[in-house]
Amino acid sequence: MALEIRDIVAGYTREVPILDGVNLKAEDGRVTVILGPNGAGKSTLLKAIYGYLTPQRGEVLHDGRSIVGLKPNDMLRQGIAYLIQGHSVFPRMTVEENLELGGWIMRGDHQRMHTALDSVYARFPRLKEKRRLLAGILSGGEQRMLEVARLTMTGPRTILLDEPSVGLMPRLVDEVYREIIKLKQERYTILIVDQNVKKSISIADYVYALALGRNRYEGPKEDFEKRLDDIVREWI
């Protein structure tokens, strides 16, 4: 099991727990999708996994090891990468500098950095063409591509994606999901929080639905698709 969350309780203040006992498993090499209405605690769950919030109760295991109490900047060393919501390239740094920062934790190892850069450029030739440009002048789709490329620089095991398609125009949305499918083919373990129900289910292996900080539903994609209308109607 790549990532396992047991009975987690967490929130921004002690009195109001946003997550009220959530359980979740993300299996190796699979795409696990978390759905739910606004305020269900989806993004908060990712933040709690990644150490931005310290859970008041519960356990987070990655590769069987507890990662509760680790700081966000420890997580990549544990093999967990995290794409935060919204734009996150460093706009006034070059594409290559952005990628090098993706490999910050292996900065002393020039050989490894070089190999990682080469493989990223092989996969995204457009980033190679533009590697000397400032990331801020890339198009929205290219910036997303750079963010995904940056995530994979160190070869993490698990990737957390927070609303990867939000705010993008439809054509780019498809591109983003194609990238996620590629990551899946490369055997990354992927956990996605998404508002784009149809798209994210189409690439999912297993689906969780949260409501008001609790598990509302879980099951393999096929089961979920059958009951999709019922579940979504409940949210509205």
Added chain:
Amino acid sequence: MDFSLLLEPAILTEVLVQGLVRGAMYALMASGLSLIFGIMGVKNFSHGELFMLGTYAMFFVTVVLGWPWPLGIAFAALALFVFGMLLERTLIETLRRRAGRDWLLDAFILTIGMLVVMQNLALIIFGTERRGVTSLVDGVLVWGPVIVSYERLMVLAVASGVGLALWAFIRFSSLGKAIRAAAQDPDAAQTLGIDIRLVYTITFGIGAALAGLAGGLLISIYPAHPTVGFQPVIKSIACVILGGLGNVPGAIIAALLLGIIEAYSTFFMSAGWQNVVTAALVVIILIVRPSGLFSSSKVERA
């Protein structure tokens, strides 16, 4: 005002060099202030007191111990680097952890508190006496009608060397890149394994070191005294505003300009007018360009 003096090369260069020396000091102070603001969002009002501590560190090494001046400057910078990191870790970091969203306003008040405490501690420990040296380097360079003291050339050389080193560090070193990344998107930087707390601590240390270095470098002009930091900090805040908040290169250019303008205004009017000139310049430039002379965007640039 006798503008025909402007035609005298000796006077022209004399005033220009005076202005550049002054500007170099403002630049050292302002680049530290601007760096701290650009990366942490903190406006450090106690920056002048870090300058003041630098002058005392310099006095201690060169006069009390009698060691050569390069050691004094190095010691002033190093001592303030360590002291700055301690201040950040103990006071500012604690505040950031506790106060949450509005902590920058609290930090503003905290740095004013730091100013008061440091000034008064200096008063208790060192008294009101001014402690300086007449000069660090003797001799003058004579080049035709132009005469420049080696001390001033030394100040300019050290300040430009430090400025270049700082630029290269921020631009090319991996820590420098991490600092810029943290300034542009702290959340994203953290997900890449960059320890934001450490970046902030080091940034504040660097800013403090630059102030300490400025204090040490200019001890022959600004002797150690509990309130010696007041003029430098007021002027360097003006430079930070003129250069565009958080824009370090902008602050440096503004500092050199301000130094030169002040030197000429002091020469042609009188010393009393220099603060008026600075203030007027800030007001006029803020009316014409509200985000500073060199701001390409509203956000910080390191």
